[in-house]
Amino acid sequence: MSYPEFLEYPEPRYHGERGEVNAAFRPASTPPDISSPGGGATHYIATNESTGGEFGLYKVELGARAAGAKTHFHKAMSESFYILSGELELYNGERWVTGREGDFLYVPVGGLHAFKNVTDEPMSMLLLFSPGAPREEYFERVAEMSQRGGEELKRFRIRHDSYFVEDFEPEGSRGACHPAVSSPDGS
Template sequence: MSHVDPALVDVRTLADHPLVPNGETSKLRMVAPGSATAGRYGLVEYHVAPHSPGAMPHVHRTFSESFYVLTGELTIYAAGSWQAHGPGDYALVHEGGAHGFRNDGDEWASFLILFAPGIARELFFTELAELWRSGRTLTPEEMTAFYARHDQVMVDP
């Protein structure tokens, strides 16, 4: 019989990762930040209000990003166009792939975002939320530096 090591299982309850505001029209839950997965992946539950912007088209050079729609309708930018996707739809964006998302629908959209490897993407969301709470607006130069710090390069759709 093999030995079972209970330290090899990490269970996080809902209380461990609350849903928090991420601007006026979105909220998120850091289900499994990269710091909790030894950098293997990061998992975020994201919610966007009806008729709201999400992320404009951008690329990441060092990690892939996957989207899995749970509820509502999520419009995803991929392959040069915006297309609506519903519950159960999945999109994988490889490193360097231009992508974005928004909610063009009439109800809240919720979806999972999986980052691999599990870079500290939670810092991106934490800093954005703090900017929103403070009411501070970054200059274009500061915004470019912020995105560069988090491996995000904005692109024209």
């Protein structure tokens, strides 16, 4: 492979001459930041705060038959999925695909996407948001807010740059014209 003589890198943001000691190490043995019934857990690997807003990286473990998230998009950030173990059904905006260990899905800003575990086995993945955003409150309160539902849930989602298709469809048409709200087998 050949490379152009002049490569375009972002403008420098560090202007020192010798570098500095500022790396952050997080051991694998760090317990999850959130645990949920059914074997779910979320690990805050690198947050918006710890990366200065550059990105957010989270390890998410879903238990068997975990609902995941219905079809939505983000206006301010991209989202990437990297499957570490197990299988995950991913909606890529057009169709459902099965993600397995080592598979990757990049969803640009504004891209429709959804995910769920339809298997009888747990799975784990890395979620990367870029640029970083304060996602921790979303992860910590989404189950509670989903129980409340209605306008309160919709406001919570929008506060966290999560625009769910179902929040903007007329009442009688939910799921009627969007394949992502049905299961991968069409039911």
